[in-house]
Amino acid sequence: MPRFMLRTFTIEDPFLLESGRTLPKLEIAYHVFGDLSRSQPLVWVFHALTGNSDPTDWWGGIIGHGKCIDPGKHSIVCANVLGSCYGTTGPTSINPQTGKPWLRGFPLVSIRDMVRAHELLRQHLSIEQIDLAIGSSLGAFQALEWAIMHPRRIQNLLFIAASARCSPWAKAFNETQRMALMADPGFFCDKPGGGRDGLKAARAIGMLSYRSFEAFHQTQQDPGDQALDNYRACSYQQYQGEKLARRFNAHAYYTISRAFDTHDAGRDRGGLKQALGRIKAMTHCISIQTDLLFPVNEVKKVAEMVPGATHQTIESLYGHDGFLVENDALAGIIREKFF
Numbered sequence: 102m103p104r105f106m107l108r109t110f111t112i113e114d115p116f117l118l119e120s121g122r123t124l125p126k127l128e129i130a131y132h133v134f135g136d137l138s139r140s141q142p143l144v145w146v147f148h149a150l151t152g153n154s155d156p157t158d159w160w161g162g163i164i165g166h167g168k169c170i171d172p173g174k175h176s177i178v179c180a181n182v183l184g185s186c187y188g189t190t191g192p193t194s195i196n197p198q199t200g201k202p203w204l205r206g207f208p209l210v211s212i213r214d215m216v217r218a219h220e221l222l223r224q225h226l227s228i229e230q231i232d233l234a235i236g237s238s239l240g241a242f243q244a245l246e247w248a249i250m251h252p253r254r255i256q257n258l259l260f261i262a263a264s265a266r267c268s269p270w271a272k273a274f275n276e277t278q279r280m281a282l283m284a285d286p287g288f289f290c291d292k293p294g295g296g297r298d299g300l301k302a303a304r305a306i307g308m309l310s311y312r313s314f315e316a317f318h319q320t321q322q323d324p325g326d327q328a329l330d331n332y333r334a335c336s337y338q339q340y341q342g343e344k345l346a347r348r349f350n351a352h353a354y355y356t357i358s359r360a361f362d363t364h365d366a367g368r369d370r371g372g373l374k375q376a377l378g379r380i381k382a383m384t385h386c387i388s389i390q391t392d393l394l395f396p397v398n399e400v401k402k403v404a405e406m407v408p409g410a411t412h413q414t415i416e417s418l419y420g421h422d423g424f425l426v427e428n429d430a431l432a433g434i435i436r437e438k439f440f
């Protein structure tokens with residue numbers, strides 16, 4: 102598959118955050134696939150915590166030539182989230198007021214701030230209607246928020262493995278990962294690459310919420326019963342930490358995990374039921390049977406509060422990460438419901 106060029110949209114005006122802090126300027130990294138004319142349906146894809154703006158990189162089973170979301174048949178937009186390290190303004194960006202990277206000084210951003218940045222990009226691209234907004238986990242948070250903030254903009258919404266409000270359970274996992282980051286002295290060295298060891302530990306903690314007991318039981322069993330050390334499950338956790346530390350940044354991880362915690366669609370809107378009642382998009386919610394981070398009932402609650410929404414559960418060994426693994430099941434749903 103050909104690689105698509107990363108683009109950057111720069112906003113020179115100050116960007117006011119929900120926290121009351123201001124970013125002096127804003128850069129948004131994004132990808133466009135297909136033709137942005139209205140001759141074909143437009144799909145806006147929202148990535149999860151450590152994703153980037155190229156969904157063919159992390160969701161190649163769903164998006165790409167010959168896939169259910171096909172740049173030959175659909176226009177596709179995906180923007181990197183505020184606070185990331187993949188091109189959009191975040192902790193590794195230069196603070197124009199100091200000439201140095203923001204790092205620990207980067208302000209708190211919220212899911213709503215991320216969506217407001219997406220809205221600025223939408224205006225820049227002269228997109229009037231989004232035929233399908235699709236996101237999982239943190240990506241689903243953004244899609245839901247946009248459908249509330251601009252209810253006539255999105256025609257269809259696919260909401261996968263997420264909730265209408267970040268639960269205490271999810272916040273506890275996130276805080277535990279941030280504790281791992283802060284236990285690494287390198288996180289405080291004021292260098293962009295600092296905190297790698299903490300990031301490895303944080304990712305290993307995160308993996309316990311992303312997978313399931315059965316997934317580890319079936320994929321990380323040791324052969325035989327003689328081992329006293331070097332267990333497969335331990336090596337797997339080390340591997341996952343190393344893999345993320347090679348491609349991501351500890352400060353960005355800290356920032357986006359805090360944004361994750363801010364998700365509450367009902368905040369300052371009269372509660373969840375009233376907020377979700379604003380949504381006009383035809384909404385389909387998908388839960389994953391073994392998801393520990395967003396149990397089935399959390400996803401069903403969203404469908405119950407969004408007018409006309411539907412819900413279904415997919416079976417998966419892989420827990421929350423099922424949205425990245427169960428491509429055939431998800432592709433079948435997308436084709437049946439939307440294309």
